[in-house]
Amino acid sequence: MILHIASFRWKDEVTDDDVAALTQALTDMAAQIPVLSSYVIGPNLHLRAGGADYGVAAIVADAAALDAYLDHPAHKAVYESHLGWMIAERAAVQLPIEEGHLR
């Protein structure tokens, strides 16, 4: 399985309402993309100093499923309507994980 993690730092003009709208859009999107085994998103809790503004963690079966997720029209739509203009910086990584290893 593949763990895809992404973190975002927002542009200064991004508001809490924008972030709430993004979270709703991503939640609605995830429901349309069955290859997503697990999907955790949200604003950074900032439990530690520094850090990015927002995080996504997605688990998919394999590289093909990752492409199916990231190239899905519903994902592209969220980029066009929300993420695209909000992002100042993005950092993403894919890691191999064994099923059930993250609990």
Next chain:
Amino acid sequence: MILHIASFRWKDEVTDDDVAALTQALTDMAAQIPVLSSYVIGPNLHLRAGGADYGVAAIVADAAALDAYLDHPAHKAVYESHLGWMIAERAAVQLPIEEGHLR
């Protein structure tokens, strides 16, 4: 529960051997830190264009456990001997997750 995700972009001089040594050090460290419910680390698979060089995903029970992990002497030792000099850029986020939600 808390999902802590971190991604790192390395300085140019970092070698594959340095990364392998870091991975071993983090693996040894995790064995000494019982608050880590789950711990997934490794170089980015680069299944998609761009992205950071390395990722960490850790699940802990709560904020206190996160501090116990990040402030643990064994974690600080890895920073001093490996991460500290390797990092060009770091992005970290903490997200609330329900037990078993990431599988």
